[in-house]
Amino acid sequence: MELGGDGGEAQGTGGMVLPLLYSAVAAALGGAVLRLLLRQELEPGGVLALRLLLPLLSQPLCSVAMPGYPGLCLFSLACLLAYSRLPVSQLLPVQGKAILITGCDSGFGHALAKYLDKLGFTVFAGVLYLNGPGAEDLKMCASARLTVLQLDVTSSEQIAGTFEHVKAQLKNRGLWGIVNNAGVLECVADAELLPMNIFKHCMEVNFLGAVELTKIFLPLLRQAKGRLVNITSLAGVTPLLGFAAYSASKAALNMFSNVLRYELAIWGVKVAIIQPGSFRTGIFGNSDQWSNQHNKLMQYLSPDVRKDYGESYISSCIDKCAKYNDKSSDDLQIVLDDISLALMAKNPKRLYSPGPAAFFLPFIHHYVPTCIFEYVMISLFGSGPNQPDGVKEKGSHQ
Structure with a gap:
């Protein structure tokens, strides 16, 4: 009984923590994108919106398909991949200037x-x-x-x-x-x-x-x-x-x-x-x-x-x-x-x-x-x- 009680308590704690961690990962992605936008280092438009929308829509899919921390890891990886693929504003070539x-x-x-x-x-x-x-x-x-x-x-x-x-x-x-x-x-x-x-x-x-x-x-x-x-x-x-x-x-x-x-x-x-x-x-x-x-x-x-x-x-x-x-x-x-x-x-x-x-x-x-x-x-x-x-x-x- 004691073992079962401890397990239930741990599961409840995990159920409370995981949504906060998902939110933290999404907020981190949003903050990083906002910083780039304020510095005008991103090309705004449909491509940017699509690449941000896909990882955010994957959050419920990750949590259902892979419950617990494996799903969180998959969602974090999706956000990291989306960030690396953002349409960064082009820097002009230096040569000849x-x-x-x-x-x-x-x-x-x-x-x-x-x-x-x-x-x-x-x-x-x-x-x-x-x-x-x-x-x-x-x-x-x-x-x-x-x-x-x-x-x-x-x-x-x-x-x-x-x-x-x-x-x-x-x-x-x-x-x-x-x-x-x-x-x-x-x-x-x-x-x-x-x-x-x-x-x-x-x-x-x-x-x-x-x-x-x-x-x-x-x-x-x-x-x-x-x-x-x-x-x-x-x-x-x-x-x-x-x-x-x-x-x-x-x-x-x-x-x-x-x-x-x-x-x-x-x-x-x-x-x-x-x-x-x-x-x-x-x-x-x-x-x-x-x-x-x-x-x-x-x-x-x-x-x-x-x-x-x-x-x-x-x-x-x-x-x-x-x-x-x-x-x-x-x-x-x-x-x-x-x-x-x-x-x-x-x-x-x-x-x-x-x-x-x-x-x-x-x-x-x-x-x-x-x-x-x-x-x-x-x-x-x-x-x-x-x-x-x-x-x-x-x-x-x-």
Whole structure:
């Protein structure tokens, strides 16, 4: 009797567990397919629907024909087979395609130049410092397909010179892709503390430089019916404390990209935005640069503003660069993968947002109540307990 009772209990437990396991396998297949759809790596249509419908319809057949775990194994195998046979979006061939990348001294640009070179692209890597460590590393490590070029995107002469060089090298082939990556942050501080030259420099490099280079190279891009890929930032769609100059320039580049997407569609040119978040690229600078930034801020501030904010608060703003740099991820591969998809996918997405922060912060900005968003922003990007001296004095009087 005891043995019979144990067996009945085990059978009942199995009867409860098996439906959950069947559901888990089906959910896993659905989640994997949804991820591919969101990344536009699947060809939607009847073939996709049929290949998903068949394994799902096989669930009752498997459970009846082979009761218990053998049926579950058969159903899992059917789902795995269906997944392996999904109609994946075609990636275009790499051979014969040339890409121009700006800002290859470090960060995304430097890593991307190496990555695309390994994939077989012809790469024109623009650098600010032709004899700098980043440029020298590319010359040593890359293949003969990669050419390092002096390219300051704020210099009309260098942009024009680069165009003539690239055009001559391509020999009427057309340019397949432009990756506008060059960018500067300069300093993280309240907008009132930032001198106007920082606002101007961010706009010149992050926006106007990309615009001028794009306009000059568009004839070659149209000839190849290629891709324009602009590297923006989550700061361009989410108001981050201390990033006023940088955010404004990236927001401008976002809108420029969105308008060009429609204007260039008739020419067969596709435009994609890469909107990364929280990656360690060197844009936050180093200790020497932070000290220099502090001195510049103090130099340009009026006596009244310097007094109202105070030395302690201004120093805390500069310290944020080190904090953000330390918290950023140094694994850039997810960004490189998205850029390569924007360049190679038959139907690239309008927007790629690599990194958790690139999704989370814009989401709460658009969809949660303003008071909650403000609390999150002040908690993440505020100065903590440190406040401007003027605010402390008013608080003490109250």
